[in-house]
Amino acid sequence: MSHHLEASRNSCALHGALQLFEAIDGVVPVIHSTSGCGVQHYLGVTRLSGGNDTFGSPPVSSSNITQKHVVFGGGSRLREQLKNTVKVVQGELYAIVTGCSTEMVGDDIPAMAREGRDQEWPVIYTNTPGFGGDIHHGYHLALKALIEQLPDILKSREEIPSGLVNIWGIIPNQDPFWRGNLQELGRLLEGIGLVPNLLLGNGQNVASWQQVPGALLNLFISPWGEFPARLLEERYATPSIICEGVPVGNAASILLRRLTDRLELDPIRTEEFITREESRLNQQFARLADSYYRAGFQREFALVGESAQVIGIGEFLVNSFGMLPRTLVITDNPSESIQEALDSRLMAILPGYCTDVLFSEDQSEIHDVVRAGQPGIILGSSLEQEVAVELGVPFLALSFPLFDRIVLERAYAGYRGAAALLEDLGSAMLAGSKYINEAS
Amino acid sequence: MSIKQGKHIAIYGKGGIGKSTTTSNISAALANAGYRVIQIGCDPKSDSTTILRGGNDLPTVLDTLREQSKVRLEDISAVGFGGVLCIEAGGPVPGVGCAGRGINAAVEQLQELRVFDEFKPDFVLYDVLGDVVCGGFAVPIRDGLADRAYVVSSSDFMSIFAANNLFKAVNKYAPSGGARLGGIIANSILAAYAPALIDDFAGKTGTHVIGYVPRSLVVAQSELYGKTVIEAAPQSEQAQVYRNLAKYIDENEDSVIPKPLNSPELKKWAREWGDRIFEVETGVVHEMASI
Numbered sequence: 001m002s003h004h005l006e007a008s009r010n011s012c013a014l015h016g017a018l019q020l021f022e023a024i025d026g027v028v029p030v031i032h033s034t035s036g037c038g039v040q041h042y043l044g045v046t047r048l049s050g051g052n053d054t055f056g057s058p059p060v061s062s063s064n065i066t067q068k069h070v071v072f073g074g075g076s077r078l079r080e081q082l083k084n085t086v087k088v089v090q091g092e093l094y095a096i097v098t099g100c101s102t103e104m105v106g107d108d109i110p111a112m113a114r115e116g117r118d119q120e121w122p123v124i125y126t127n128t129p130g131f132g133g134d135i136h137h138g139y140h141l142a143l144k145a146l147i148e149q150l151p152d153i154l155k156s157r158e159e160i161p162s163g164l165v166n167i168w169g170i171i172p173n174q175d176p177f178w179r180g181n182l183q184e185l186g187r188l189l190e191g192i193g194l195v196p197n198l199l200l201g202n203g204q205n206v207a208s209w210q211q212v213p214g215a216l217l218n219l220f221i222s223p224w225g226e227f228p229a230r231l232l233e234e235r236y237a238t239p240s241i242i243c244e245g246v247p248v249g250n251a252a253s254i255l256l257r258r259l260t261d262r263l264e265l266d267p268i269r270t271e272e273f274i275t276r277e278e279s280r281l282n283q284q285f286a287r288l289a290d291s292y293y294r295a296g297f298q299r300e301f302a303l304v305g306e307s308a309q310v311i312g313i314g315e316f317l318v319n320s321f322g323m324l325p326r327t328l329v330i331t332d333n334p335s336e337s338i339q340e341a342l343d344s345r346l347m348a349i350l351p352g353y354c355t356d357v358l359f360s361e362d363q364s365e366i367h368d369v370v371r372a373g374q375p376g377i378i379l380g381s382s383l384e385q386e387v388a389v390e391l392g393v394p395f396l397a398l399s400f401p402l403f404d405r406i407v408l409e410r411a412y413a414g415y416r417g418a419a420a421l422l423e424d425l426g427s428a429m430l431a432g433s434k435y436i437n438e439a440s
Numbered sequence: 441m442s443i444k445q446g447k448h449i450a451i452y453g454k455g456g457i458g459k460s461t462t463t464s465n466i467s468a469a470l471a472n473a474g475y476r477v478i479q480i481g482c483d484p485k486s487d488s489t490t491i492l493r494g495g496n497d498l499p500t501v502l503d504t505l506r507e508q509s510k511v512r513l514e515d516i517s518a519v520g521f522g523g524v525l526c527i528e529a530g531g532p533v534p535g536v537g538c539a540g541r542g543i544n545a546a547v548e549q550l551q552e553l554r555v556f557d558e559f560k561p562d563f564v565l566y567d568v569l570g571d572v573v574c575g576g577f578a579v580p581i582r583d584g585l586a587d588r589a590y591v592v593s594s595s596d597f598m599s600i601f602a603a604n605n606l607f608k609a610v611n612k613y614a615p616s617g618g619a620r621l622g623g624i625i626a627n628s629i630l631a632a633y634a635p636a637l638i639d640d641f642a643g644k645t646g647t648h649v650i651g652y653v654p655r656s657l658v659v660a661q662s663e664l665y666g667k668t669v670i671e672a673a674p675q676s677e678q679a680q681v682y683r684n685l686a687k688y689i690d691e692n693e694d695s696v697i698p699k700p701l702n703s704p705e706l707k708k709w710a711r712e713w714g715d716r717i718f719e720v721e722t723g724v725v726h727e728m729a730s731i
Contacts, residue, residue: 068505070538071505071537071541071542071545072532073532073538105536107536
């Protein structure tokens, strides 16, 4: 039965493509759509993700079509916009993305990109009408454009380092901790002798993408990484390893051992690295013990976020921190087959314990199920704060949309991410306890 | 929007079935009868009013949108035979842009120009292209723009199919204030069974045929001279057929919400007619039939 959807966390495909292109240095997106699509990306997505967007809104090129371009076709407007953009904005790669109206009209985007290439401009394109799917679909479309079109435009000049591993599945801003998470994942791979190809943020540029075909392995750490990994397997026969959730704490050890086995790396080096990292984390656990028992950290929690976050953070909180998963809400609307796989994985977090698992992007439904669970703490997006206030329980904002925290480098992935999560979670619990004590 | 001036009539039908010829002849006949008439061609081909104005070039409403210049009604209209004000909506070249949105934009532009307030027509005829393929082509029958729609159809199945599609559109929009169906104009009538076939379809869909236009050389000849039959051969029988149609449209306010056939019903109906025509052609004699 159809029902209304309140405050969806998943913007449109055009925005998903922009998320990706804007996270690569040297890529200049050119929007072919009505005015407003670009600013909506700022207002509805990037501005709501840990407060680290370009000052005032990103300066993005847009054809801003009007009615006459709808009636007579907007191809010539795009041609003009592309020409002007190349003149005004220095870039290594220009990426055309399209909106709903130009796709309804059926403007011939490949022809416009081809014309640009005939002028020896590095131009790729992707058709990203919002009605075609949500932000995750747009992320896929942009990846596909880069993987398929880049090799024909820019011949690789870069030497491919041995042991290169591409990391997929972290969508910039849709995971507010994407920069830090990628950095920490990179550090883990380096720790066992691999060379991470982070691809996004952190100074990653078009050259990083030119190295993609030469990687030893594709590592994808959310269901949304499966598509590029499959594409690369078909095209370059690159094998892949799936890690459905962001690996937090000891889950990182499992991943590193899998990588070591799969790529036949030096197991001694890996174990030394794991031992060093785990012992550091264990020390942190020990130092936290007093507060843990005094403030009663072991309580039921509700966790709301994208699948990779809910699995990664959820498993860590249960397996390493002894918390109880009362309600888990996955908001990124994965396909049914992935939902089934995630469902069985989530149910296994704490066998025998009654956990409500919900796949939803509807705020009202999410809040109802979280409220009904009566958790002792809520971890979710900034939208969930109102339920926490209503229930009088501590709250930690960690998923999109995140508009009441600044996230610059913070990560919740890996060992260091686990420590950061403990700090933030513990602080929220203590602040909450103080509040509750004072109130009573 | 200001109070609507005159009767607004939309004429639909499959491409190439004779809509523009029929509409132009009705416009000419209405004008001859002393009425002030506007004919608006809603087709990117922009050839609806050609035979009313001797085939001269006429800038379209949408050309003005392309140029984005300040336009006056005189720039986008021409006075044709009998004083009929001819307007072409225009549209994109084939294969680009969105013709459906074009219809919408042209109608908006005409409303902005206050064409109907200025000209004070008794009749406005919209000649709308082909099948109702998307929302844009339904604009004239939506939003209370036209009061009544007529469909031009021959006895060919694809033409009947297009008519049935229009009935679906009318059926959808009429309850919320859109145009109702005035009836079917049976065109290019040649075969002996054609009137019976169209009558039968009209009966099945709860509407009726308002006139039968025979296939005629006079029409082809007049078009070659760039004229309507009313102008080129006013004394011909064909001219009288068009005058009768104009008279009917003038005098009759009857309109219905048609009951379109669904896909299996339409197929079944067509197959039955196929059998019937085959039997007539091959001379099958049924039991009890009187010879």
